[in-house]
Amino acid sequence: MSLPVPKVVNPPPSSTAQVGLGKKKPHPFWLGGVAATIAASITHPLDLTKVRLQASGDKRMMESIKKTVRTAGYRGLFDGISGTWLRQMSYSMCRFWAYEESKKMLGANEKGAPALKLAVAGSMAGGIAGLVGNPGEIVMVRLQGDFAKAPEKRFNYKHCIDALVRMVREEGVSSLARGAGPNVFRAILMNASQLASYDFFKASLIDSGHFQDNIYCHFTASFAAGTVATTVCSPADVLKSRIMNASGPGSNSTLAVIRHSLRTEGAMFAFKGWVPAWMRLQPTTILIFLILEQLKNGVDWQRGKSWAFI
Template structure:
């Protein structure tokens, strides 16, 4: 598939500056999968608030538990994992590569170059991960809708098959525009701000390299990313969750939402989005940094397989 080709091209050129061997391209996907598995109930609630008309984070979670039990909080988990191993794997690999492309000079890249690298990574990841993103949103919102409007996908792979069979390959691009924009904003704000906060906290002598530094850098990155990404996240969820094979334009969704809810609709679900993204961001970077440390230790022992 085209997505695999894009990932392969990025992976071939992922190298860390100063000649150091790049980390395995899949580390970001594994770290994100672990984090998403831990915070899936919050992500599920966020999508249902944005797209299925639920009111309030706590009441939405209670509704889910009352109708489907605790297990219901993990509806669509396979879609989430497929999304992380496409979207997240691509964005981390592409970001490391893009930093080396946009910054050739000595020293660390300045903030605007890190943001540019995040934009490049977000564009590639948004395209590669769009089908999985679409399946994830549909599976998460499904049981909050009337029975007649449900997709009833058993898992993400069967969902991809049924979506392609019923709606054609063009369905893979549904919601891609807002998804790519959101991906650009996410990676520009989250990845770049994490690097920025980590560097500033370290260089100013506030924190030394280690878990505390990674925690507070990711705390700042998660807050920045939630605020920047909220408008595109809401639009993406509403477009992707629209039923039927037709295309719902971004402008149509904006006009309808503005008329019914006013301009603040773009921040609907901000609290559960922050509550979900914050621990997710912390878990991703803490896990990723530990995995990188483990790879460094493995290599320093003389092994060459990673």
């Protein structure tokens, strides 16, 4: 006599499982901006030093840091941080959103997407974000570089909102587009080299069989992406800082800045501040992607709960 086979009742699928049956629900577009803001806040002193090396007469990184501490105290290392927040929540939020949308358009969001498609998607995102974030970029550079100037040449902005209002009132609305050319060019280079190379290195590491999709893989891929991005972006970064920090008539001409810099410093001016730029961009890149990946994991975990709201 055979015993009856008990009927197995499968539990109702969770929201995460339901999403997995179809296409995975995309993560919120603002996660990139939050991750970049947290990372930039941590590395702000290095970014401040990089800008002052590029836009002032400071020669060495440690000398510039000591000068800042001597003249403004340790709090001086966080001069202009409100400009950094404004820049990250405009430029960075936009670039992560535009990158994902560009990958969808180009069909580069599938596994094994070629590096060229990723680079094109990054370039498209950089062009859009560079325009959207240009006012925040100017404010950040001016707030950071102000105390490196002689007192009579300082802008003396109180914070990022004061800077935006005074720029429009004193220099006209067109001042918000100052240095947009090199800034957009740099943003294209940055996103093509940083975002695209991160995705490329991450996929390559996982495909090699030596890494899994975990924090060790994210760290290694972001380390490689940070080095690539620093080298590719250095020339445009130097030009952007010098043009945005200038205040005299005709001083915002890209060709004029290039000619003057070549005449006084030689071709290597384009890589001035590379070491602090690498020291700043490297931890920033690593932090951005580590934080972003953890935020994504947090969203996925939260979506699996009955009280999911993201």
